Amino acid sequence: MEILIRDTPEEGAQVAAKLFKKILSTRPQPVIGLATGGTPLRLYRELIRMHQSGELSFKDCTSFNLDEYVGLPPEDERSYHHYMRSNLFDQVDIDPSRIHLPDGCAGDLRQACRDYEKKIKEFGGIDLQVLGIGANGHIGFNEPTGSFASRTWVKILSEQTIKDNAIYFDDPEEVPRHVVTMGIATVMETRHCLLLANGAKKADAVRRMIEGPVSASCPASILQMHKRVTIVLDEEAAYLLTFKDHYKWVEGNKLDWQKYD
Ligand code: PGA
Numbered sequence: 001m002e003i004l005i006r007d008t009p010e011e012g013a014q015v016a017a018k019l020f021k022k023i024l025s026t027r028p029q030p031v032i033g034l035a036t037g038g039t040p041l042r043l044y045r046e047l048i049r050m051h052q053s054g055e056l057s058f059k060d061c062t063s064f065n066l067d068e069y070v071g072l073p074p075e076d077e078r079s080y081h082h083y084m085r086s087n088l089f090d091q092v093d094i095d096p097s098r099i100h101l102p103d104g105c106a107g108d109l110r111q112a113c114r115d116y117e118k119k120i121k122e123f124g125g126i127d128l129q130v131l132g133i134g135a136n137g138h139i140g141f142n143e144p145t146g147s148f149a150s151r152t153w154v155k156i157l158s159e160q161t162i163k164d165n166a167i168y169f170d171d172p173e174e175v176p177r178h179v180v181t182m183g184i185a186t187v188m189e190t191r192h193c194l195l196l197a198n199g200a201k202k203a204d205a206v207r208r209m210i211e212g213p214v215s216a217s218c219p220a221s222i223l224q225m226h227k228r229v230t231i232v233l234d235e236e237a238a239y240l241l242t243f244k245d246h247y248k249w250v251e252g253n254k255l256d257w258q259k260y261d
Contacts, residue, residue: 150183
């Protein structure tokens, strides 16, 4: 795992955006996997800024989002379709026909999940997958003890995640209990994962992901087995890491071509 620790979330977003740009520039038709939630917002703002200054284009990109709530239509302000439009897609030059999110309102959700997996394969798989991490160690909406072999499917949110996400809803009772999410096996097939985490609230999950045993009780710990993962942390999210100094040492000794900034 490549661990990059920055003083602030803003600095983390900047290095993540540079990595994003580097990977996009190596592929003629990049396929990007995107995440929602509070954490990637700074990254998306930085990508928009790069786009506006002419440094970055999304015109040849195809995107696949990690997850969506069951029962929230795309026009619902709390849906991830809406989040992606307002926080990224409407402000960059991505071709709308190349945008994909799970359909949480499909008549046949199970078939829609199978079709989503098929679509990802048709586009040749995901080059770069952006991830956040839940305070309980989830990635996407793959909650603790879910199977590492899981594929895009309908999942039930844990009570903690419902509580964590209630800030985006007027009433906690309105948070859908069901979601469609890429599975752990789907994420593990992506070519490069870029996971961002900020704040002390994430520190325990971050420690378990990086330094704990690989266990379904912390789904993100499976990333220890992924061939290419970059984890960008702020100091608060990194504060429980035993080998923090080692990660900084490794970064300080990178060769030029291994650096993003
Ligand atoms: P957050 O969510 O970015 O809103 O903290 C991350 C996640 O649940 O994956």
